[in-house]
Amino acid sequence: DECIDCGLCEPECPVQAIFVDTDVPANWKEFIERNAVKGRELSGG
Template identity: 60%
Template sequence: MTYVVTEQCIKCKYTDCVEVCPVDCFHEGPNFLVIDPEECIDCAVCEPECPVNAIFSDDDLPQDQEIFLEINARLSEQWPVITEIKPPPEDADNWRDVEGKRQHLEE
C-alpha cells in the first residue's frame, strides 16, 4: 500500500503534509505535490495534515482519482524531494474547493 496525492492538491500545494513525513517521500512540482510510492512507508501521518483532503491510501482512492497512482509514481521520479514546509501559492485558497483541476496540472 502507498499514499497518493490527488487532484485536489493542484494549484493549492499546501505543504503541511511534507513536514510530518518521516521518510521524505514527497516531491514538489510547479503547482502540485506527489508521493514516491517506492519511498512511502504507509504510516498515514500525512493524510490528516492535508487541509484540502487530497491524500488517500491507494486502498481508499476514489475511482475517479485512480490516474493519480501513475501520476505520483511518474512525477516523483522527475521532481525534487521537498522536506520543509513552504508558503502555499498566493491564490491557493481560491482553488481549494474547485473540482476538476486535472487540466491545470503543470508537469
C-alpha cells in the first residue's frame, strides 16, 4: 500500500502516532529520517 496523503489513517492509530509529515510535533521530528532509514533497511532497499 502507498500513502496518498488523505489523512484517514490518523484517527485509526490507537496511540495517535500517525501524522501528516507537515504536522509532526517538534519532539518527534528527529524520528522521521530514522524511520525512513530503518524502513529501507527492513525492506531490503
